[in-house]
Amino acid sequence: MLEHIELFFRSIFIDNMVFAVFLGMCSYLAVSKKVATAVGLGAAVIFVLAVTVPLNWLLDQYILRDGALAWLGPEYADYNLSFLSFIMFIATIATMVQLVEIVVEKFSPALYNSLGIFLPLIAVNCAILGGSLFMQSREIETLGLALNYGVSSGIGWFLAILAIAAIREKIRYSNVPAPLRGLGITFIITGLMGIGFQSFGGMLTGGDEAAPAPEETTVKAEDEKEKKKKEEIDEKAVSYNDVINK
Amino acid sequence: MALLSKKDTNLILDPLADNNPITIQVLGICSALAITAELQASLVMALSVIFVLGVGNVVISLMRNIIPSKIRIIVQLVVIATLVIIVDQVLKAFAYELSKTLSVFVGLIITNCIIMGRFEAFALGNNVWRSFLDGIGNALGYGVILIIVGFFRELLGSGTLFGIKVLGDPVTKTGLYATGYENNGFMIIPPAALIVVGIIIWVQRSKNRTLIEEN
Numbered sequence: 111m112l113e114h115i116e117l118f119f120r121s122i123f124i125d126n127m128v129f130a131v132f133l134g135m136c137s138y139l140a141v142s143k144k145v146a147t148a149v150g151l152g153a154a155v156i157f158v159l160a161v162t163v164p165l166n167w168l169l170d171q172y173i174l175r176d177g178a179l180a181w182l183g184p185e186y187a188d189y190n191l192s193f194l195s196f197i198m199f200i201a202t203i204a205t206m207v208q209l210v211e212i213v214v215e216k217f218s219p220a221l222y223n224s225l226g227i228f229l230p231l232i233a234v235n236c237a238i239l240g241g242s243l244f245m246q247s248r249e250i251e252t253l254g255l256a257l258n259y260g261v262s263s264g265i266g267w268f269l270a271i272l273a274i275a276a277i278r279e280k281i282r283y284s285n286v287p288a289p290l291r292g293l294g295i296t297f298i299i300t301g302l303m304g305i306g307f308q309s310f311g312g313m314l315t316g317g318d319e320a321a322p323a324p325e326e327t328t329v330k331a332e333d334e335k336e337k338k339k340k341e342e343i344d345e346k347a348v349s350y351n352d353v354i355n356k
Numbered sequence: 357m358a359l360l361s362k363k364d365t366n367l368i369l370d371p372l373a374d375n376n377p378i379t380i381q382v383l384g385i386c387s388a389l390a391i392t393a394e395l396q397a398s399l400v401m402a403l404s405v406i407f408v409l410g411v412g413n414v415v416i417s418l419m420r421n422i423i424p425s426k427i428r429i430i431v432q433l434v435v436i437a438t439l440v441i442i443v444d445q446v447l448k449a450f451a452y453e454l455s456k457t458l459s460v461f462v463g464l465i466i467t468n469c470i471i472m473g474r475f476e477a478f479a480l481g482n483n484v485w486r487s488f489l490d491g492i493g494n495a496l497g498y499g500v501i502l503i504i505v506g507f508f509r510e511l512l513g514s515g516t517l518f519g520i521k522v523l524g525d526p527v528t529k530t531g532l533y534a535t536g537y538e539n540n541g542f543m544i545i546p547p548a549a550l551i552v553v554g555i556i557i558w559v560q561r562s563k564n565r566t567l568i569e570e571n
Contacts, residue, residue, distance in 0.1 A: 130546060135385035136469040193445060196463050197437040204430050236386035236467040243460035288568050289561035290554070293382060297554035304547025 114258050117250075121262035124311055127237050128270035129304035131244075134237030138271055139296060148275035149268075151232075156264030158232050159241050161210065162203050163260030164253055166242040169198055199242045207232055237267050274300060367489040371497035373564075377470045378501045379557045380567065384470035388502055389549040391461050396518050398506030400447070400454055402499030404462065406492060408439045409471055413491030416479040423480075432475045433466065440465045470498055505552045513543030 127133045134155070141151045172178055174195050179186035211229045215222045232238060241263050250256050277299055286295050377383045384405075391397045415435050416423075423431050444462045447455040455462065465471070474494050479487040510516055515523040515532075524531015526539060542548055561567045 132389040132546065132549075133386055133464070135389065136383060139382050139385065193441060196441055196444070196466055197434065200433050200437050200466055201430070204433055236464050236469075239467045240386075240460065240464055243463045247460055287558070289565070290558050291568060293379070294554050294557040294561065297550050297557060301547040301550030301554060304550060305545070308545060308547065 114255065117255060117258050118262045119313065121259055122266040122269065123307065124313060125244075125263070125266075126270060126307050127240065127263050127267040128300070129307040131240065133240035134235050134267055137232075137235050138267075138274065138300075139293065142271055142275040142278055142296070145272065145275045145279060148271045152264075152268030152271050154229055154232055155235065155237060155267050156261065158203075158207060158210065158229075158238055159260040159264035159267075160257065161260075162206050162238060163241050163245050163263075164257045165206065166199050166202055167245055167250065167253060167256035169202060170195065170246050174198060195243075195246060199246075200239060203238055203242070237263075270303075273303065364486065364489055367486060368493035368496070371490075371494040372500060373497075373560075374567070376497045376501065376560075377473075377494050378498055378553065379560055381470075381473070383473045384468045384498055385553075386464060386468065388498065388505070389553065390546060391458055392502055392505040392549050392552075393509050393513065393544055393546075394457070394519075395503065395506040395510045397454065397457050398502040399499075400451070401458065401461070402495070402502045404440075404443045404447075405465060405468065405470070405498055406495040407443060408436065408465055409474060409491040409495040410488060411491075412436055412439055412471060413474060413479040413487040414484055416475045417482060417484045417487035420480050428480070429472075432472060436466050436471055470494060501553070501556065504556060505549055508552055509543045509548060512540045513548070515539050 125131065128135065128138055137151060142148050170178070172181065174191045176190040176192065177187055178191070179189045207229055211222075214229075241260060244263075245256055245259055250259055274296065278296065281295065281299075290298070371377055375381065378385060378388055391401050412435055416432060419431070440463065443465070444455070447458070447462060474491060478490045482490070507517070511522070515521060515526060521531075523537070524533045526533050543552075
């Protein structure tokens with residue numbers, strides 16, 4: 111249970127899809143002019159991530175990874191198909207998006223009208239493929255955690271696009287320097303929000319995983335006082351990258 | 357020029373500045389930002405995209421008359437994914453460390469909007485040679501921004517270029533560091549990339565005021 115909670119908050123705040131790893135930026139920038147459309151796209155992303163991440167987890171676990179084919183029989187045990195994962199993941203995503211579109215259109219026309227136009231866009235949203243690839247590279251252990259990861263990173267993306275859309279609606283009334291209008295200021299605001307979101311990284315140091323890294327830093331820093339400042343910054347960046355790579 | 361007519365030259369030159377995929381068309385931002393903390397990674401990413409987009413545009417352009425339009429998205433995705441797998445395997449074989457740094461972002465070239473965007477907007481309706489030039493041009497426009505961002509982030513953030521200490525040694529205080537200069541750790545963290553791109557957009561639009569958007 112604890113690991114579910116940790117993963118949930120980590121995917122929403124610390125490893126936020128938009129602010130920490132820059133996934134789904136294209137639609138994030140293009141569809142964030144109005145709050146209403148941003149909410150529609152955000153909901154569609156949560157939905158598709160929640161479907162595709164667990165599905166790709168199964169695919170990875172039982173077909174793609176090293177030795178995954180062992181359930182077919184001992185002679186298949188040393189097959190490693192992981193080089194096929196890009197093409198398998200993207201095929202799953204494209205077909206699932208299509209399927210979801212058909213099902214939603216049939217059973218809930220109201221939902222289709224609000225999500226409909228965004229669903230085809232989502233097939234090529236980096237956040238969706240990114241979710242599956244990070245799920246693979248972080249070696250998420252169970253199907254439940256994979257579902258959790260899909261939903262929570264979707265929520266993180268939703269929060270991000272909702273926030274920027276709200277800010278952009280307000281900023282229309284401000285006096286932005288002409289060359290920065292539109293795209294430029296959106297980039298800079300996103301950067302500043304990203305820096306804000308970095309402070310959630312402090313949530314991790316309470317856990318046992320990230321604790322050893324800062325300890326090492328202080329020992330080193332005592333030895334070499336001159337290097338202290340730079341070392342800490344580097345160490346932070348390194349441990350942060352480690353977290354991302356996990 | 358016999359090889360490149362004026363129209364063809366524009367196909368390559370336009371995306372470099374006035375129709376840049378990142379700063380004007382807003383495509384392919386996703387992978388552009390995360391890997392630009394070092395110049396070397398930016399360069400490799402740029403080369404990978406040049407390869408994928410150049411070859412991909414040619415393949416799609418060759419098949420443009422036989423792809424049924426209903427399933428074109430999935431055909432395009434398969435072509436891109438195949439090319440990206442080639443890039444990924446080559447990187448893993450010859451530059452393993454680098455492929456670790458780029459991690460999932462090589463895979464994310466698949467959903468790089470530039471590639472789908474150029475397939476849809478250009479390769480499906482133009483002949484092979486023009487599609488090839490368009491692909492190379494747009495990938496170069498993408499690469500230029502990547503390299504500019506990578507250059508400033510690595511130079512200001514760690515005082516190095518391609519891992520070579522160009523500003524002197526921060527520990528023994530040689531070179532620029534002797535005068536009290538410090539590295540800006542801020543440039544290493546991911547959000548700095550967004551701010552650098554924002555500034556590039558600012559500079560570009562101040563130079564060419566026709567690009568300014570309405571508020």
